[in-house]
Amino acid sequence: MAEYGLWYDLSLPRVAAQRLWPREALRWARLRPGPLPEPRFSGGGWIRLRPRLAGICGSDTALLLGKSSPFLSGLTGFPAVLGHEVLALVDSPNAPWPRGTWVVVDPSLACAARGLPLCRFCAAGHPERCARRDEGSLGPGMLLGYHPDLPGGWATAMWAPVGQVHPVPSGLGERRAVLTEPAAIVHHGLGLVPARPERLLVIGGGTIGLLALGLALERWTGITADIRVRHAHQAELARALGASAVLPGEPGALESRIHELTGGRRVPQLRVPGIPEPPPFFTDGYDLVIDAVGSAATLETALAAARPGGTVLAVGATGPVRADLTPLWAREVAVVGTYGYGPGDFTGALEALGEQALPFERLVTHRFPLPAWRKAVRAAVRHRRYRSLKVVFEIQGGRWEGGARDVALAFSS
Ligand SMILES: [Zn+2]
Ligand SMILES: [Zn+2]
Structure with a gap:
């Protein structure tokens, strides 16, 4: 496999079993390494990125453990390559930044990303409340990383709307930068x-x-x-x-x-x-x-x-x-x-994470290569045992290494 990602396949029998026997839910969590889909965009303005660090979110582990509510199921599409907390490198000739620029990604799939006329919530500056997240040629999917045709960051490549890509200010550091998406959620919530x-x-x-x-x-x-x-x-x-x-x-x-x-x-x-x-x-x-x-x-x-x-x-x-x-x-x-983010929350989050007096980088405690996904998910779920906070995937090469590189690469604090 050249370009690949970690796929989540929705299996209702597995979810039912995980709900019946929650103690086994972690052991039954599954991801499947597989080739990336042929990207399908609506309209232009999408650029290719190479994810370098991609976080494991509580909503990802809830999904993998079968704990998510079906409330949002009409707005998600599976199977999907997960990963919506992404620090990446620009890898596109048509991007406004040089190849190799460090960027973070706003993964929202609201009207603008879908190339649709803005719904009244998007028009009012609230893409997180978008009414059309199952419309247009893209179909259902709230975020990059929860969409069958648009891989998230647990992959060797991904695509994002150029208007939702934010260059990382110089000197921020990779461990702070990979926290931008969760920090944008907090920034948005505090604003409410x-x-x-x-x-x-x-x-x-x-x-x-x-x-x-x-x-x-x-x-x-x-x-x-x-x-x-x-x-x-x-x-x-x-x-x-x-x-x-x-x-x-x-x-x-x-x-x-x-x-x-x-x-x-x-x-x-x-x-x-x-x-x-x-x-x-x-x-x-x-x-x-x-x-x-x-x-x-x-x-x-x-x-x-x-x-x-x-x-x-x-x-x-x-x-x-x-x-x-x-x-x-x-x-x-x-x-x-509070859910998601609107315009300004990513720039606000990047600014907040730059406050050097606060040691935000210590929040990122573990990183694993993609093939070690099983151990990564375990570390993300078992906080006490691993003394973990944010666990991230570190994506190095473009090739599936296969096998058992099941090793945590420690961050030096
Ligand atoms: Zn999340
Ligand atoms: Zn909308």
């Missing part, structure tokens, strides 16, 4: 927050949570920015990024911190046999809580930890959950959902 928060809590110490902490501290200088994480290596980096306090998972820690910050207290609640324990009721709390996990437990905690009239920013790709939403209405908490 109605007012500057004086007190912020981030729930979750993964890539998105730690980026949210760093970008929030850059955007709103001087705020109190706390974070709740599960693992020691996440806590370490959170402190290095400037967290005001790093809270452990126990609810008692949140209670005493809210009391310390606001004087708020926890109101006693009934414990009813046979009914799940309700979320704690605090009389005060954080102006903004960012849920960067998206589980039932973190959504409940976020709603409980926000002050009355506060905001929860749901950036953790919440799927099907059973949660007690009483605090949502009883405390007038606004839940703001």
Whole structure:
């Protein structure tokens, strides 16, 4: 195989089995090395790129573990070569930059990329809300990397609309640059927050949570920015990024911190046999809580930890959950959902990642060659065991090396 990528084939029996036996889901995750599709574009303006680093996202691992909600299934097309967090080299004579220029890719497949007249959301500057992501000759697919004819970055070559390719500022460094797409998600989400928060809590110490902490501290200088994480290596980096306090998972820690910050207290609640324990009721709390996990437990905690009239920013790709939403209405908490990015979020993210005082590069903990995909996915899923945050593929040559180069190439910090 000359040009190849890692394909995800949607198998409903496998997804059903992974849902029935979640403990086996990782062992049953599959990618298939295979030749790249003949690219099919609508309109001109696409250029060829050579991916060099491509991240593994939580939405990729959710897909591989059979955990994704079918809610978006009408807007995705499989099989697909995955990978939407891409640092690449320009490899096109018709690009406005010389061959070999380092670039990052906005993978959105909204009206502009499809060569369609803009829908009303795209026309208003919100391609992330596009109404036509299953229309035109491209057919369904929300992003490069979730489209059968347009490979993502887990490949030796890919194609992107030239208007969605952004040169990397010189001196940024590859480990910071490969974080541009997740940082653009965070940049976009923070832009949806109605007012500057004086007190912020981030729930979750993964890539998105730690980026949210760093970008929030850059955007709103001087705020109190706390974070709740599960693992020691996440806590370490959170402190290095400037967290005001790093809270452990126990609810008692949140209670005493809210009391310390606001004087708020926890109101006693009934414990009813046979009914799940309700979320704690605090009389005060954080102006903004960012849920960067998206589980039932973190959504409940976020709603409980926000002050009355506060905001929860749901950036953790919440799927099907059973949660007690009483605090949502009883405390007038606004839940703001966020997805993707609009114009300006990639340039904003590149600028934010350039802040040298914040050690964003330490977020990229592991890199693997494409043939070691099995180990790469394992490292991306098992955070505690691997002490992993962002795991990336490093694409070197144009040839499938096959076999068992199942070795992690360590980044020197
Ligand atoms: Zn992603
Ligand atoms: Zn549109």
